[in-house]
């Protein structure tokens with residue numbers, strides 16, 4: 001996994017609440033057996049005017065010019081700013097894969113759906129929770145200034161706008177550690193194989209049917 | 213010290229180790245695998261040269277992508293990507309030695325219907341699957357929730373999951389349910405009250421006399437939609453209904469182990485003095501048959517109501533969500549629910565495709581016929597065994613006589629990853645769990661209802677109050 005330490009980038013605002021994972025990456029694209037290549041179909045139903053299907057050359061499709069990611073000023077954005085309960089709905093990990101494949105490194109919202117939030121960390125995508133007020137202020141700043149960039153400092157746990165005060169955010173220590181060092185969770189867990197085996201032995205005493 | 217909740221007990225029993233930062237490693241007893249969210253996990257194992265920790269802990273089946281018309285091998289699946297996923301699961305389970313109920317196996321079906329039916333899910337277990345409706349299994353007093361594909365790989369490789377303890381919420385439904393009110397109506401009513409994010413961060417225990425009065429299947433319908441209320445896990449405490457359901461199932465313990473198991477399972481209830489972080493009380497008498505009108509499961513109203521006015525909503529974000537939903541759904545505030553015309557009907561999905569759901573739909577369909585204006589009524593059993601049982605009871609004949617289509621098991625029109633789908637603009641009375649934009653097909657308009665309400669809409673051509681069906 002790639003390390004996430006500090007990220008400076010252009011912000012794209014997606015002014016909708018309850019964006020669900022069906023919207024992030026529609027189900028027809030889940031049929032791939034790979035982890036990459038989902039970027040062109042991120043927010044497919046909003047980005048294009050026609051109905052997308054897997055294996056198509058999306059660069060030739062009619063675009064919905066009004067959609068934020070199609071606007072020239074947001075080309076090359078790596079930070080997504082959005083509203084509450086982002087990533088609700090199905091547990092598909094294709095959602096963070098698509099966001100990352102598109103080029104996003106971090107998402108800022110007042111809240112995230114649990115499974116999506118979890119899935120982000122497994123892939124090195126950083127979901128940042130800021131208060132509704134701070135998110136609202138960022139929306140205004142982004143709308144007010146073309147090409148607005150911000151810096152995310154994971155070490156310091158801060159979102160640093162071009163001007164104004166840095167905004168602090170909370171993050172679980174273990175997750176932060178994994179992101180900063182680009183650690184593979186499975187490898188980490190397997191370091192504790194003996195503890196897992198000892199646990200299994202205790203359980204097998206009490207509930208042998210689990211292990212049959 | 214306060215007592216423990218059911219969730220506390222399940223958590224404690226599966227704690228392998230706690231880390232300093234408050235995250236923990238919990239042991240996973242059962243993993244259920246399907247074709248859509250597993251290929252990348254198996255690929256990850258292969259790339260890292262890892263083996264599954266305990267192959268017996270996993271069971272696999274195909275559901276999301278399978279056509280619901282008869283087919284005998286993967287080669288017969290027309291859609292290429294579906295075919296590849298179905299084939300890939302078969303190859304992966306063979307390579308890694310995992311049991312799969314595949315094509316042509318009577319046990320094949322929707323993951324959350326198949327697993328409890330086989331007794332592969334037992335009280336007191338931790339159960340995960342790369343599918344958010346894994347919460348369904350919590351009806352058996354398990355800790356069951358959806359996980360992402362990286363976690364599927366993590367569980368395969370280590371039999372554990374890195375997790376953080378959730379908070380406890382108790383949703384108590386007390387009293388008797390009125391006539392025509394089913395488990396589906398109860399859970400839609402709950403979501404209408406607490407909202408789709410109301411349960412975020414919580415494990416919800418559904419309790420109270422109305423929940424205890426439900427069959428195990430009904431409890432599954434409720435726990436299934438815990439995720440639509442924002443909660444990853446829903447659960448119901450063990451009682452005699454739970455034990456009776458499990459007894460004799462293929463994977464259930466036998467003989468001496470059975471007695472030992474039952475003794476333990478009976479402890480899987482929240483202590484009387486347990487403290488919950490949140491409590492929601494609902495009077496069963498307030499619940500009427502429900503119909504969702506919008507593009508989020510919380511946009512739901514009783515069938516005898518009018519569609520709500522966004523102007524009356526004080527929260528700005530919610531109001532604009534409602535306005536967008538009206539636009540998408542092609543509906544207007546203030547019209548009676550029963551004026552909504554239905555183009556297609558879908559009876560199935562992990563929410564409502566078990567035998568009692570089919571019985572409820574058949575009871576309505578019996579001696580009646582689908583309205584001419586309704587293009588299609590799909591009845592899709594949740595598993596091969598449900599299908600077999602329904603046919604034994606002659607339900608298939610009832611459906612066919614009513615002009616409904618009787619299909620093979622799978623997820624079907626719940627998510628339109630297979631040939632069953634809505635056309636743009638069509639309204640569907642659906643017994644599934646999600647009414648998001650495009651969920652049942654691009655531009656499709658989903659209305660979530662119970663099986664009886666879906667069958668009634670099929671007969672009338674529009675929504676009808678199931679309580680007044682005989683007069684209609």
Ligand code: SF4
Nearest residue numbers: 345561562623626627
């Ligand atoms: S029936 Fe629908 S909700 Fe259930 S597992 Fe299948 S696709 Fe998911």
